[in-house]
Each structure stands twice: as C-alpha cells, then as structure tokens.
Amino acid sequence: MLAAPYYSGGAPTLTPVGAYRFDDPAGEVGIETHLVRDADGTIYQVPLTYRSAPLAGARLAGEMEHSVLGHRYVYDATTDPVYVQQLLATIYGGGREVEQYVEVEGSEPRLIDNTAYASGSGVTGAPTPTVTGVGVAADGPDTVISAGGTTVVVHHRPLDVEPGGPVLQGEWDGGRGVFASVR
Secondary structure: OOOOOOOOOOOOOEEEEEEEEEOOOOOOOEEEEEEEEEOOOOEEEEEEEEEOOOOOOOOEEEEEEEOOOEEEEEEEHHHOHHHHHHHHHHHHHOOEOOOEEEOOOOOOOEEEOOOEEEEEOOOOOOOOOOOOOOEEEEEOOEEEEEEOOEEEEEEEEEEOOOOOOOEEEEEEOOEEEEEEEEO
16 A cells, blocks of 8 residues: 555555544545554554545545445545645644544444544634645655645655644654644
8 A cells, every 4th residue: 555655665564553534524525644653663644535436636545345434435635635625724724633433333423532643733814725626746755735826745754843834743652743744
C-alpha cells in the first residue's frame, strides 16, 4: 500500500500506531488518516477517503466492503477535494479531529478513545480557502496539493519542527509532529 511518495525503501514492515478522522459536512465521504510505524521506527501517515461511488481524477487505493455501508471505493485522500477542504478548514479554523465510533451490527454506535489527535493552528482574520479542485505533486516524502490558489503540504512522515505558518499538528502514543502545513 505504501508507495512513492510515502515509502521509498524495500518491503516495509508496518505496525498500526493510531488513526484520526475528519467529518464530511455532507455526510457522504469517510475521511480517515492512519498512522503506521516501520520496523526502523519511522512514522508514516496515510490519509484515505471512503466513497460509495468512483471519483474521477482521484487516485484509487482499493475497494472494500464496509459492514454497515456496503461497497466502498478507497482513495488517496490527498487527491480528494472533500479531504483537502476539511484539512484546510481544520487548519484555518483551529479545529480538531472528530470523535470516533464503532458500530456493531444490532447495537447502537459506541464512542471509542481516539488513538491519534490532530489540531489546526488557526489563521486569524483569514477565511478558509474554498477547494474547487486539486492538483498533487510528490516532493520527497510529502504530497504538495494545489487547491484553488492555496498550497497545502501533507507530510507523510510528520515533521519534528514547525515549518512556520498555518499547520495541522498531531500527537500519537509516543510521538508528536506536524501532519500538514500551508505554504
């Protein structure tokens, strides 16, 4: 699953570390970012979106069957405008990840503890840019997203230091770093 720009070495040995979610205000797209650790200790973040129908122009990561929602198309979220809009809304608005629930057939959804946390730095006096389309380019382990005059960089290996400017910061068991930054 991890291929350029996420991983450039041999076959990785990955261990799940945590995950965080954003909500799609329209309720149509699942937005989830997984954190995994390689055998050498490197943390990678893998943002994914889940949709009920194909999305033209987005990078398909695979397909799956969801126990409640049925067939889903799984995308590299950096190529999905809904993810990019929610990422920018969280960064600009100083927002956070959302709570996560587990739904087991025949029972009500149950709140579970988050395993990773994300928070936007906020941008005073600036409205959240509106995403009308996305263009992506690899820059080493980062994905550079151009979205309607705004450039946001997703750091697939979270940064140890803040690059300056608006950011999405993260924490997980045993670490913290910058998940994304606006240029």
